[in-house]
Amino acid sequence: MSRPVTARMEGAALQHNYRLLAGLTPEARLMAVVKADGYGHGLEGVAGALWDAGCRDFAVTDAEEGARLRSLLHAREEEWGERASVTLFSGLFDDEDARLVVAHELAPVIHSQEEVARLRRARFSGGLWLKVETGMNRLGADHVRQLLDRCYRCRWPVRGLLSHLACADLPEHPLNARQIERMRSHLNLLGPGLSGSLLNSAGMVHFPEAAFDVVRPGIALYGSQPVAGGSLDLRPVMRLEAEIMQIHRVEAGGAVSYGAEYVATRPMRVAVVAAGYGDGVPRRLGCVGGEVWCGGERFPIVGRVCMDYTMIDVTGSTLRVGDRVQFWGDGIPVDAVAARCGTIGYELFTGVNRRVRRLWS
Numbered sequence: 001m002s003r004p005v006t007a008r009m010e011g012a013a014l015q016h017n018y019r020l021l022a023g024l025t026p027e028a029r030l031m032a033v034v035k036a037d038g039y040g041h042g043l044e045g046v047a048g049a050l051w052d053a054g055c056r057d058f059a060v061t062d063a064e065e066g067a068r069l070r071s072l073l074h075a076r077e078e079e080w081g082e083r084a085s086v087t088l089f090s091g092l093f094d095d096e097d098a099r100l101v102v103a104h105e106l107a108p109v110i111h112s113q114e115e116v117a118r119l120r121r122a123r124f125s126g127g128l129w130l131k132v133e134t135g136m137n138r139l140g141a142d143h144v145r146q147l148l149d150r151c152y153r154c155r156w157p158v159r160g161l162l163s164h165l166a167c168a169d170l171p172e173h174p175l176n177a178r179q180i181e182r183m184r185s186h187l188n189l190l191g192p193g194l195s196g197s198l199l200n201s202a203g204m205v206h207f208p209e210a211a212f213d214v215v216r217p218g219i220a221l222y223g224s225q226p227v228a229g230g231s232l233d234l235r236p237v238m239r240l241e242a243e244i245m246q247i248h249r250v251e252a253g254g255a256v257s258y259g260a261e262y263v264a265t266r267p268m269r270v271a272v273v274a275a276g277y278g279d280g281v282p283r284r285l286g287c288v289g290g291e292v293w294c295g296g297e298r299f300p301i302v303g304r305v306c307m308d309y310t311m312i313d314v315t316g317s318t319l320r321v322g323d324r325v326q327f328w329g330d331g332i333p334v335d336a337v338a339a340r341c342g343t344i345g346y347e348l349f350t351g352v353n354r355r356v357r358r359l360w361s
Helices: 011-022 035-039 043-052 063-080 095-104 113-121 144-153 174-189 201-206 334-341 345-350
Strands: 005-009 057-060 085-088 107-110 128-131 158-162 195-197 238-250 268-273 291-294 297-300 310-313 324-328 357-360
Touching: 011 043, 035 043, 035 345, 043 063, 043 357, 057 063, 063 085, 063 095, 095 113, 107 113, 113 144, 128 144, 144 158, 158 174, 174 195, 297 310, 324 334, 334 345
Parallel strands: 005 357, 057 085, 085 107, 107 128, 128 158, 158 195
Antiparallel strands: 005 238, 238 268, 238 324, 268 310, 291 297, 291 324
């Protein structure tokens, strides 16, 4: 048996979240964002659960991720006689990416003439998206009309224009209105027949009127609220858990963990949990009043989080060696843990190390 630390995933929760989000903008098609190994949840389990919920549009970062996703979906595609759409947000980095796009029928989001040249060398004939700049100043085509015309000369089906809100989680920010208007302007200028895609999870909550044709939820699929104080009925998909390895007594004045920063002010029982920052537990949790959850109770983390271990105060409890504690999940929301650490749920999910077993139910 490997180390007793696991990320337990609930497929039914992911499917619930998918259906709930689809209802926010019912006129738009939903493209599920499964990049970064399904936001750290494991691409195979994520893709399978979403397919079974009816999802046929997926997005990843690059061609390698896209090729892997296509392979994972192959059996379901054969069984159902359907083909999923797999979109690549980062387009093409080299000629090998273009070959993967052709071999696996992927849909790149391109922003440059260099990418067109790579696709031509690979004899591409599939569909693609154009990335347009609307105000985030990240990726985006400098001359959209010229890029679009060249794609048409190559007789490639252009599925639409794609951009991204920089401040979707800040609904009062004036940049949101400017970006929405610029997207509308691009679509009006470049002619009918092009789909538009602008909204992520937070955008779907705050700006459903700007859903256009395709929305792209990511973090909300996995149960994290996309906006501060959000009240969507999302269910956590991941529970990060580990077993207690040892419980021992620490006398008043005794120090716990590296740096001897935590000093007991009274006799206490300290449990050593078999997970640390090498698994994805934020190191800062030991310095900011972090907690774990077990059996309906929360227990404070004491001392610095180590690479492989976390110590918790279990004084007065009945916890025993072998009991499982939860770092986040249905007991402690990932958003609460992230806020305590000054980060976001995205970082916690994607920071769960590969040595952590991912178990799906």
